[in-house]
């Protein structure tokens with residue numbers, strides 16, 4: 335499947351085969367692809383909580399308005415981010431780079447994030463959106479379907495997964511084998527309602 339087809343056929347699927355599981359190698363492949371997603375300064379601050387405990391899935395489902403995807407999908411990822419990754423051994427993000435690049439990047443990371451709580455949160459959510467799409471398109475290319483989800487009680491799910499205080503939850507992503515196609519598309523806006531040439535008109 336090429337990229338165009340993966341984009342065109344990715345849909346938010348609500349019904350997954352609860353008996354199907356991705357193999358370990360498929361899971362590894364998908365997660366390795368996801369890891370190639372871009373992050374500003376390459377800080378890779380996403381944290382992917384893979385929930386395979388059936389009881390925990392059931393409790394998350396209860397906190398997600400009983401949405402069946404949570405228990406039935408092969409893979410349930412609570413997509414989190416560490417908003418303080420920028421200050422946790424940042425040399426690891428550039429360990430393969432030449433010395434001059436490291437000398438530039440490491441202070442730049444500190445300068446960009448230090449004391450800027452909103453930026454830390456914005457970047458975490460920005461990066462999470464990108465990796466989410468990588469996961470969904472990667473899954474599609476492997477013949478699977480997905481559903482991005484934020485229809486849940488974030489505090490309750492944070493509690494259930496023991497979310498650290500300096501992390502946030504961006505969304506959940508259910509991935510698996512669809513048993514029913516998605517409903518027809520809700521309706522895409524015409525391009526002229528979303529494309530702005532050069533600047534907004536006041």
Ligand SMILES: Cc1cc2nc3c(=O)[nH]c(=O)nc-3n(C[C@H](O)[C@H](O)[C@H](O)COP(=O)(O)O)c2cc1C
Pocket residue numbers: 344345346347348401481482483484485486505516519520
């Ligand atoms: C951040 C986000 C959260 C969403 N949350 C849910 C959800 O909780 N449950 C659900 O069934 N679909 C959810 N969706 C799916 C959207 O309803 C769906 O993407 C949208 O209607 C467009 O349909 P499509 O993805 O099939 O093209 C979510 C989508 C996004 C991007």
